[in-house]
Amino acid sequence: MLPPIELLNFLKKEDNFLIATHINPDGDGLGSAIALSTALKKLGKETVLLCKDPVPNQYRFLPGQEKFITFGSFQPSAISHQLFRNLILIDCNDIDRIIDTSKTSNFSLPTSYFSVVIDHHESERPFGDIRWVMPDSAATGLMIFYIIKALGIQITEEMAVNLYSAIAVDTGNFRYENTTPEVLRVAADLKEAGAKSHVIYRELFESWSGGRFDLFMKVLNTLQKEDGIAIVQVTRRMFEETSTSPDDVEHFVEFPRIMKDVKVSVLFREIEDNCYKISLRSKDDINVARVAEAFGGGGHKNAAGCRIKADFETAKKEILVKVRALT
Amino acid sequence: MLPPIELLNFLKKEDNFLIATHINPDGDGLGSAIALSTALKKLGKETVLLCKDPVPNQYRFLPGQEKFITFGSFQPSAISHQLFRNLILIDCNDIDRIIDTSKTSNFSLPTSYFSVVIDHHESERPFGDIRWVMPDSAATGLMIFYIIKALGIQITEEMAVNLYSAIAVDTGNFRYENTTPEVLRVAADLKEAGAKSHVIYRELFESWSGGRFDLFMKVLNTLQKEDGIAIVQVTRRMFEETSTSPDDVEHFVEFPRIMKDVKVSVLFREIEDNCYKISLRSKDDINVARVAEAFGGGGHKNAAGCRIKADFETAKKEILVKVRALT
Numbered sequence: 001m002l003p004p005i006e007l008l009n010f011l012k013k014e015d016n017f018l019i020a021t022h023i024n025p026d027g028d029g030l031g032s033a034i035a036l037s038t039a040l041k042k043l044g045k046e047t048v049l050l051c052k053d054p055v056p057n058q059y060r061f062l063p064g065q066e067k068f069i070t071f072g073s074f075q076p077s078a079i080s081h082q083l084f085r086n087l088i089l090i091d092c093n094d095i096d097r098i099i100d101t102s103k104t105s106n107f108s109l110p111t112s113y114f115s116v117v118i119d120h121h122e123s124e125r126p127f128g129d130i131r132w133v134m135p136d137s138a139a140t141g142l143m144i145f146y147i148i149k150a151l152g153i154q155i156t157e158e159m160a161v162n163l164y165s166a167i168a169v170d171t172g173n174f175r176y177e178n179t180t181p182e183v184l185r186v187a188a189d190l191k192e193a194g195a196k197s198h199v200i201y202r203e204l205f206e207s208w209s210g211g212r213f214d215l216f217m218k219v220l221n222t223l224q225k226e227d228g229i230a231i232v233q234v235t236r237r238m239f240e241e242t243s244t245s246p247d248d249v250e251h252f253v254e255f256p257r258i259m260k261d262v263k264v265s266v267l268f269r270e271i272e273d274n275c276y277k278i279s280l281r282s283k284d285d286i287n288v289a290r291v292a293e294a295f296g297g298g299g300h301k302n303a304a305g306c307r308i309k310a311d312f313e314t315a316k317k318e319i320l321v322k323v324r325a326l327t
Numbered sequence: 328m329l330p331p332i333e334l335l336n337f338l339k340k341e342d343n344f345l346i347a348t349h350i351n352p353d354g355d356g357l358g359s360a361i362a363l364s365t366a367l368k369k370l371g372k373e374t375v376l377l378c379k380d381p382v383p384n385q386y387r388f389l390p391g392q393e394k395f396i397t398f399g400s401f402q403p404s405a406i407s408h409q410l411f412r413n414l415i416l417i418d419c420n421d422i423d424r425i426i427d428t429s430k431t432s433n434f435s436l437p438t439s440y441f442s443v444v445i446d447h448h449e450s451e452r453p454f455g456d457i458r459w460v461m462p463d464s465a466a467t468g469l470m471i472f473y474i475i476k477a478l479g480i481q482i483t484e485e486m487a488v489n490l491y492s493a494i495a496v497d498t499g500n501f502r503y504e505n506t507t508p509e510v511l512r513v514a515a516d517l518k519e520a521g522a523k524s525h526v527i528y529r530e531l532f533e534s535w536s537g538g539r540f541d542l543f544m545k546v547l548n549t550l551q552k553e554d555g556i557a558i559v560q561v562t563r564r565m566f567e568e569t570s571t572s573p574d575d576v577e578h579f580v581e582f583p584r585i586m587k588d589v590k591v592s593v594l595f596r597e598i599e600d601n602c603y604k605i606s607l608r609s610k611d612d613i614n615v616a617r618v619a620e621a622f623g624g625g626g627h628k629n630a631a632g633c634r635i636k637a638d639f640e641t642a643k644k645e646i647l648v649k650v651r652a653l654t
Contacts, residue, residue, distance in 0.1 A: 173500065173501065173502055174500065174501050174524070175500055175524070175525065175528040175532075176525060177525040179518075179524055179525065180518070181515035181516070181518045181519050182515075184511045184512070184514050184515035184518065185511070185512060185515045187501075187511050188508035188509075188511035188512045188515075189508070191506075191507070191508045191511065192508050197501070197502070197506055198502065198503060198504040198506065201502040202610070205502075205585070206584055206585045206586075206587070207587040208585045208586045208587060209586070209587065209588075210552070210586060210588065212586075213550075213583075213585070213586050217544070217547060217548065220544060221544065223540075225537070256540075257533055258532070258533045258535045258540070259533075259535045259536070259537060259539075259540050260533070260534040260535060260536065261536075261537065283529070
C-alpha cells in the first residue's frame with residue numbers, strides 16, 4: 001500500500017496540522033490520529049488533535065489520547081481559523097463527520113482552508129483537496145502505518161500501541177474477513193516496535209465492569225430467534241439497573257452470531273420513548289447496509305445501523321421485513 | 328525456529344509413520360498431525376493417523392480429519408506392531424497421553440519401536456528417541472510448519488487450513504500472550520497458502536448450537552465473584568435441559584475474565600455425584616497450574632485443570648483456599 005506522493009509532500013512541506021477524527025470516535029480513528037500526530041512531531045511539526053466527543057473510557061489506555069481537544073474544552077471562535085489551515089480528516093471523509101455545524105452554535109468554518117482525507121470507508125461526497133480513501137484497507141491505522149514508513153520515521157512504542165489498537169478494533173482482533181496477510185504482517189511489525197498485543201487485547205476487549213457484565217446477561221436474556229435472525233433489546237431501564245451507559249452496549253450485537261444458525265443479529269437500543277437505535281450484523285454476503293439505508297442509516301456489508309421512531313414491536317416488524325427480504 | 332537435523336533425517340529416511348495425537352484431542356493436536364501426514368505423503372511416505380478418541384464435532388471441518396483411526400475402529404492386536412515401528416507423538420510427549428494402556432485391554436505395546444516427540448508442552452518424562460519439545464512455541468502447529476518448510480514441501484491449502492486452525496486454537500485467535508510476531512507472520516503465510524481465516528474463525532469459535540447458547544446463559548447465571556475470583560458451575564442437569572454435552576462447555580471458563588476485576592476464573596463441572604472437574608484460567612503472572620497440581624492435575628500458568636471428589640461447596644472451598652494463596 002503506497003500513500004499518494006502529493007499527500008507525503010503535503011505532510012513534509014507544511015508545519016501545522018489539525019488532525020481530526022469523527023464524532024463518536026472509535027479505536028481506529030483515535031489510534032490513527034494519535035499515531036500520525038506523534039509521527040509528525042518527530043519531524044518537528046506542530047499538530048492539534050481534535051474530536052467533537054471525549055475519548056470513550058475503553059480507549060483511555062491509548063498513549064497520547066490525553067492530547068485530544070474536544071468541543072467542550074476548546075473555543076472554536078477564538079482559534080478556529082489558525083487551526084483549520086491544514087485540516088486532516090482521519091477515518092472519515094466529510095467535514096460533517098467531525099463537526100455537526102448545524103448543531104454547533106458559536107462556530108463557523110473559515111472560508112478557506114486546505115483539507116486532506118485519510119480513510120477506509122466508502123465515500124459519498126468528494127470532500128478534500130487531497131483524498132486517500134482505501135475501502136479495501138482493513139483499518140485507517142494500516143494506512144497511517146504506511147504513511148509513517150514512507151516518511152522515513154521510525155515507529156515508536158507509542159505509535160505502535162495506537163496503530164495496533166486501531167487495527168485490532170477494525171478487524172475484531174484479526175477475526176473478520178478484512179484480515180489480510182498484509183494486516184498480520186503489519187501487526188507483527190507493530191509488535192516488534194513495542195505493541196504488547198495481549199495487553200492491548202485485554203484493554204480493548206476484556207475490561208468490562210461488573211455492571212457491563214450484568215447488562216450483557218440482561219440483553220442476552222431478551223434473545224429471540226426467527227428464521228436465522230437473532231433479536232436482542234436494550235432498554236433505558238437496563239442501563240439504570242446496572243449503572244451502565246450506551247457505550248457499554250458496544251459489541252453486544254455481535255454475540256448472537258456465535259450460533260451457527262444465526263445469519264443476522266439485530267440489537268434494538270431504546271433511546272427515548274418510541275425511538276430505537278438499531279445495530280445490524282450479518283454473516284457472509286448478507287448486506288445489512290441495505291436494511292440500514294432503507295431507514296436513513298448506513299454502514300458496511302456485515303455491520304450497519306439506523307434509527308427508527310416507533311415502539312419496539314413496530315420497529316422490530318419493520319426491520320424484520322427488510323432483513324427477511326435479504327435472506 | 329529450526330527443527331533438529333536428526334528429526335528431518337528420520338522423516339526423509341523412513342517410509343512408514345504412525346502419527347498420533349493425545350486423548351481428548353484439540354485443534355492443535357489434530358491440525359498438526361493431519362498437516363504432517365499430508366506433507367509426508369507428498370514425499371511418497373505411508374502414514375496412519377491415530378487418536379484414541381473420535382474427532383470432536385467442532386474439528387470436523389478440518390480437511391483430512393476423516394483419516395483418523397480411533398480405538399473404536401482399529402484392531403490393536405492385529406496391526407499394532409507394524410503400526411508402531413515409527414511412532415510420532417504430536418502435541419504430547421509421553422506414550423500415556425495417546426493410549427491409556429492400563430485401561431486398554433486387548434492391547435500391548437510392541438517390545439521395540441522408534442519414537443519421536445514433537446510438542447510444545449513442558450515435558451516431565453524423557454520419552455522419545457528423538458525429542459523436539461519447544462515450550463516457547465505457541466502451538467505444535469507452528470513447529471510442523473517449520474518441519475514442512477525444512478523438508479522443502481510446498482504448503483497446500485489442506486495443510487494451511489490445518490496449521491492455521493492449530494495456531495488459532497492455541498493462541499485464542501492471536502489474543503494470548505504467546506502470539507509472537509513470528510506467529511503472526513506464519514499465519515500470514517498460511518493465509519496466502521489458502522487458509523481462509525474468517526471461515527476458520529467461524530468454524531472454531533462461532534458454530535455454537537442453540538442448546539450450547541442456552542447452556543452458556545445457564546452457566547453464566549451461576550456466576551459468583553469473590554475477591555477477583557469468578558466461579559461458575561455446570562451441572563449434569565443443565566446438559567439434559569439444553570441437550571448438550573461436556574464438549575459444549577469448552578471455553579466457557581474463559582468468559583468471566585472479560586471483567587477487568589476478575590483475575591482468576593474457575594469452572595466446576597459436575598461429573599458424577601460428589602465429583603467435579605475443575606478448570607482454571609488466570610491473568611498475568613497468577614500461576615493456576617500450582618492450584619491444579621495440588622489436586623493431582625496440571626496445565627500451564629494461565630490455564631489448568633484438576634478433579635476433586637467432594638460436594639460442590641467443599642470443592643469450592645478447597646479450590647478457593649489455594650487460589651487465594653496465589654493472589
